[in-house]
């Protein structure tokens with residue numbers, strides 16, 4: 001089977017490395033000539049080009065570009081696709097992608113592999129990025145089951161755990177566990193940098209250890225990706241941010257009123273709730 005990957009960055013590159021190692025023939029298209037050459041040199045693809053006509057022979061194409069250009073990329077790709085080609089994507093937000101891309105191509109399957117690093121670009125591509133990670137497939141009422149099954153097989157070949165849900169449920173759930181954390185983490189870094197005394201900020205930088213590394217990680221990642229989450233998942237992100245602000249206000253009230261027992265009870269609750277989200281997942 002020939003697999004096309006459009007957008008040879010962290011996600012597209014990592015996918016190419018793993019699928020090519022399993023014997024799939026990988027055709028890659030990216031925006032810059034330098035990236036195409038790097039993709040060949042790094043063993044990410046068998047062939048690479050800046051020209052979408054390379055996808056003529058592809059059986060399944062994965063759109064791995066930034067969210068903002070997914071729709072225009074598929075529109076430009078259409079003339080080169082064979083009629084039974086399957087197109088899927090990896091975008092972090094699903095409602096707008098599925099809404100705009102499904103009418104363009106009946107064999108389109110929205111999907112989101114939930115794996116990443118703080119890095120971006122082809123240099124950041126790595127083997128086994130998706131192993132053990134969730135791979136969410138978000139079909140809608142007219143998505144052909146055969147096409148969904150093919151995307152499921154690719155996700156399994158990458159070692160991922162496959163989940164299926166509606167685009168709407170996906171966007172609401174990832175607002176809580178992916179998009180909100182990016183904004184909170186970024187706000188943490190910004191708040192620390194607002195310290196007025198230079199000697200204190202310097203000391204804090206020297207003392208920052210594992211706790212700060214964990215909590216600041218996603219806020220220190222790819223800025224374009226974070227902006228796209230806010231732009232394309234605006235409603236759900238605003239809902240979760242507003243709830244977060246309420247929770248923060250409750251903490252501030254408790255601390256101002258020296259409600260130590262209430263704070264301890266709340267922290268006991270969060271200590272046990274955390275395991276519902278992250279335990280046994282590494």
Ligand code: NAP
Pocket residue numbers: 006007008009010011012029030031032033035036064065066067069073090091092093112113114115116117119120121122222225228
């Ligand atoms: P990335 O490392 O910046 O890679 C995107 C690549 O797309 C760029 O390197 C760029 O390659 C290429 N590109 C940009 N515009 C293009 C166009 N018009 N045509 C063809 N190629 C184009 O970003 P990423 O982290 O891999 O994210 C890509 C997609 O994956 C996004 O939709 C994102 O929502 C999704 N995603 C990301 C993560 C994550 O944590 N990073 C996780 C899951 C899903 P050139 O070098 O050629 O310019």
